[in-house]
Amino acid sequence: MLFRLPRFLAHGTLLALTMLALAACGGSKTEWQLNDVTGHLPDLHFDMTGDNGQPMTADALKGKVVMMFFGYTHCPDVCPLSLTHLHTVMQRLGKLADQVRIVFVSVDPKRDTPEMLHGYVRAFDKHAVGLTGSVKQVRKLTKAYRVVFNTDPPDNHGNYEVSHSSAVFIFDRQGRARLISGSADNMPAIEHDVKQLIEESS
């Protein structure tokens, strides 16, 4: 078909196709919409208890793109909002969502038992996993990712709030820390970048 076109059009089409091919092969730099933290944070590594009550390490998540963030189940507003936002991202990913896991790490291990976490994360998304553990284990994981949290003293009824970092940490399928989103609010950017991570060969 190209032979029938005027010469300049044929050359132009060939040039355009070549450029597209180069871009697809990574000839141009990958664009990330979130903050690229490749090489700046440790690979995903933890020793916690999963929401099934069993010990869990990052090995269980190998091969999946991971969106990890920190919160607690007694938080009525922001944590459910973040989980809802990440669930929306999963919905938009459609079949690709099978390659992704939402990991919710509790900064309130005293109240967040595995049973509590299980019902909680499953109310949001079937691919959401909850992590809890000893205070020491939680501190180790938060420290690795420079996440802060502070447990308020309880009121007369034993209720208390835990303030915590809002960032979402995104790991590729090899468990490498790749991206940070300030919060779960920027769903289009998270969806865009997670898709790219899924499509990465290695």
Next chain:
Amino acid sequence: MKRIVLLLLATMLVSPALWASSAAPAVRAEHAWIRLLPGDLPAAGYMVLENLSDKPHRLVSVSSADFGSVMMHKSVRSSGVQHMEHVDNVVVPAHGKIEFKPGGYHLMLMQRAQPLKPGQVAVLILKFADTGDLSVGFKIRPANASSD
């Protein structure tokens, strides 16, 4: 249908200001919903308050037969850290709106009086400093809902 009738009756009984005066109520609540979380976890209530009058009105407390404790809070994010501030009262400006929405002002609902399910309606009573109580039906929505 029965629920709608009950809601109407509750509104009539609890908001005399609505029926006693010939004027429209000063404040209106719309898009009221509750994000229900599993078990006895605190739930969150959201709404849009619209002040139809010429004077500002102060919302000072909220109560409900469905929850033993209702508190007003505001989520705040500063330097990447999330926390909640207790809110004593909220002023709805004259001819203005105040939104209680995820990430901002919200009601924290605790001590559920009975099990609740998405699809039901919980009645909350909004008390204002200088105008009548407002009885509002809040739609119960599942944990991963985004609106009413």
